[in-house]
Amino acid sequence: MADAAGRVIRRTEYILLAATAILFVVGLMAGDTFFFRLATESLIFGGLALAVDLLLGIVGLLSLGQALYFGFGAYVSALLLKEVAPSFWLATGAVLAASAVVGYLSSFIALRSKGVYFALITFGLAQVAAKTVYNTRELGASDGIIGIPIVVIGTPFGGLDTANAPVFFLVTLGVIALLYGLTKYLLATPMGGIWHAVRANEARLPFIGFDTLGPKRAAFTLAAMIAAVSGALYPMLRGFVSPELLYFSTSGNAVVTVVLGGVGTLIGPLFGSALLTGLRSVIGTWTEHHQILIGLIFVAVVVLAPRGIVGIAIERAKRRAGEQI
Amino acid sequence: MKLKKAVIAVCALMGTVAVHAAEPIKIGVVTPLSGTYAPIGQQVRWGLDLAVKEINAAGGVMGRQIELLYEDEEANPAVATQKAEKLFQVSKVDFLTGTVNSGSTLAVGQLAERNNRLIATTVSFADSITGDKCSPNVFRVNARAGMQSAALAEWLAKEKPKANVFFIGPDYEMGRSTVAAFKKAAEAKGAKTVGEVFAPLDNKDYSPFFGQIRAAKPNVIYTSVAGNDTVRLFTQMSEYGVNRNVTIVGASGTVTSQNLSAIGKAAEGFVTGVGYSPKLDTPENKKFVAAFQAAYKALPDLYGADSYGVLYFYKAAAEKAGSVDTDKVRGAMRDLEWSTPQGRKKMRAGDHQAMQEMYAVTVRNGQFDIIGKVSAEAAVGPDACTRF
Known part of the structure; x- marks a missing residue:
């Protein structure tokens, strides 16, 4: 990635980290619970947006059904925590393994097509899964599953209580930072290079001797795993899961978050998620027409800053450095 | 002030x-x-x-x-x-x-x-x-849903004792559980089930099921379809004459003020159990x-x-x-x-x-008229909560 872009992304990372640290201290001093939990939720949905950005912004595949893997992670985690054992490591470990399998298998269906057909297939897969969960009595059907116990995360340094809002916020921050770091690391590998190349011109890659399907499959599986692990944290935060987590509104919101934050920047989606979750909470209390306002903001961003908020900062930095946009 | x-x-x-x-x-x-x-x-x-x-x-x-x-x-x-x-x-x-x-x-x-x-x-x-x-x-x-079923079953037992009931439900979890709940309540009051079918949600054509209904010879049809599905089911039943000499009863969400005008005359005589009527x-x-x-x-x-x-x-x-x-x-x-x-x-x-108190209401001239009353004790059903 070009230098100017890298610098802007690095700077955004620092700004987000500093803002988080300041707000964390302020929140601790105020003895707050709600805003910590809201921030935790924005990180969880930020993880889902990160998965969408990996596909859309890096590989160039628009997934309209990423909520399928998010919901899958949430349901597997919920069932394990409730029926087997309230263990953080069991739940996240099992979700990681299971989502790798599910993501790999569904890549055979989804990657048969490209462009708008890929978007439709991912959308369709998620709808099928959502309807199935909605009609399965064993999974709580339309009511979802409640009564997921509060988890105490066992670590060598003692237990971390997920009911403690600041503690669970830090845990979530750690998990999402790990997922972010891993994705960023992979982008620097040869595989990451091919991902960028697929987005730029997939047809030309075979001519220079590269297979594209394998790397695409890897990206798809990785995106499924990121979404699922983020989803696995949801029942630990809220104590329930419901089929709405698999609905298109969840997938669609993730795409909106990515576009708002900055497609292909990876940090943009996390930034966008924090922004949108905060805005929704404030505007929702203020007026019942919050959907219209959020929609207007989205339209404004798409028209004025089509590359998103982080994207526009990158654009400006590149112009200043005299690089090609 | x-x-x-x-x-x-x-x-x-x-x-x-x-x-x-x-x-x-x-x-x-x-x-x-x-x-x-x-x-x-x-x-x-x-x-x-x-x-x-x-x-x-x-x-x-x-x-x-x-x-x-x-x-x-x-x-x-x-x-x-x-x-x-x-x-x-x-x-x-x-x-x-x-x-x-x-x-x-x-x-x-x-x-x-x-x-x-x-x-x-x-x-x-x-x-x-x-x-x-x-x-x-x-x-x-x-x-709750059980009270609505109980009110309707109570009315049915009184007005149509030993009814032969045919069930038409929408094929999804909620539809099936509503049918199952009413079936249990009605059978406990002496009604007999003569058949049941589940049609897909948003079903366009109900006529394939009508042969089955006629063969079963019910005098009561229970349905828990809702929204526009009700409009199609009721109009088709009346076009085919399936509803002739048959009382149609259903869940409280089947015929509502929202779809009543679209169903029109075909909704006349429909009976359901509710907790309130203006x-x-x-x-x-x-x-x-x-x-x-x-x-x-x-x-x-x-x-x-x-x-x-x-x-x-x-x-x-x-x-x-x-x-x-x-x-x-x-x-x-x-x-x-x-x-x-x-x-x-x-x-x-x-x-x-x-x-x-629960009520049995029927559609008469496009309005819900109260035709029966069930006491609170009879409708509420057993206490199934074990947590406290």
Whole structure:
């Protein structure tokens, strides 16, 4: 990635980290619970947006059904925590393994097509899964599953209580930072290079001797795993899961978050998620027409800053450095 | 209003204790204000607003005014819990109501439990809320699905003893469980099942099922399809003459004021069990309907009536407890009797389900007429809650 872009992304990372640290201290001093939990939720949905950005912004595949893997992670985690054992490591470990399998298998269906057909297939897969969960009595059907116990995360340094809002916020921050770091690391590998190349011109890659399907499959599986692990944290935060987590509104919101934050920047989606979750909470209390306002903001961003908020900062930095946009 | 202000001013002069007593009681309302369920949320809002206006004008609860804080839950439990948490944690509401779909009520109920607050639903009818998933912090003032089935089964046993019933349900979990619940209630009262079919949601053509229905020779058809599916099913049944000499009964959501005009004549004679009708001939209800119509230029439905009643339920409980403390109010709510437009209701202590008279209504000239009444004790069914 070009230098100017890298610098802007690095700077955004620092700004987000500093803002988080300041707000964390302020929140601790105020003895707050709600805003910590809201921030935790924005990180969880930020993880889902990160998965969408990996596909859309890096590989160039628009997934309209990423909520399928998010919901899958949430349901597997919920069932394990409730029926087997309230263990953080069991739940996240099992979700990681299971989502790798599910993501790999569904890549055979989804990657048969490209462009708008890929978007439709991912959308369709998620709808099928959502309807199935909605009609399965064993999974709580339309009511979802409640009564997921509060988890105490066992670590060598003692237990971390997920009911403690600041503690669970830090845990979530750690998990999402790990997922972010891993994705960023992979982008620097040869595989990451091919991902960028697929987005730029997939047809030309075979001519220079590269297979594209394998790397695409890897990206798809990785995106499924990121979404699922983020989803696995949801029942630990809220104590329930419901089929709405698999609905298109969840997938669609993730795409909106990515576009708002900055497609292909990876940090943009996390930034966008924090922004949108905060805005929704404030505007929702203020007026019942919050959907219209959020929609207007989205339209404004798409028209004025089509590359998103982080994207526009990158654009400006590149112009200043005299690089090609 | 002037008098009220004067009273508050006097109280303020009397010292800090009095000022504290005049602080409003905050009640959170998490209800769908946008999306598919917005019309239900609208009725909830009208009912609550009307009750607050009346209660505050009459001096409030223990001298304290009630303040309602609304949040849009978008009929999504994930949104509802977040909004409810804001009301509990930031706005510090004393009580919460308004949730519509059962998933939201269950999830918010669990949140209330973890925040040590009380909630009441005025709309959700899934039996599980006061059954196997009951919570000590959740109350239900409206009739649950089982009570509607029981009322209808009771009416059926009286008017059509030993009926041969054919069931047509929509093929999804809720449709199947509604059919199963009514089948159990009806068979317990002596009805016989002569067949059942489940048609896909959004089914366009019901005629393939009609042969099966004719062969089974039912004298009663029960259905739990809803929305536009009802329109197609009823018009096709009447075109094919399947409904000739057959009484059609169904779930309370099958024929509603929303799809009644689209079904037209084919809906005539349809019978269902409900917990409220604006046509109830009692002085309380007449007063309520008149005030509701004057304020909003619309008739109240069961959601509006139950939401109106929930504030009187809270008022009665808080005044009996002499406090808004969670444990004291919960204690007062148990076995509480209070009056609503539907008449006296009683909150059963064992499962937090309100007991009320139920009605069998039929469609006559495009309106719902009350044709039967079932006592609260007969309709409410056994207490299935084992958690408290």
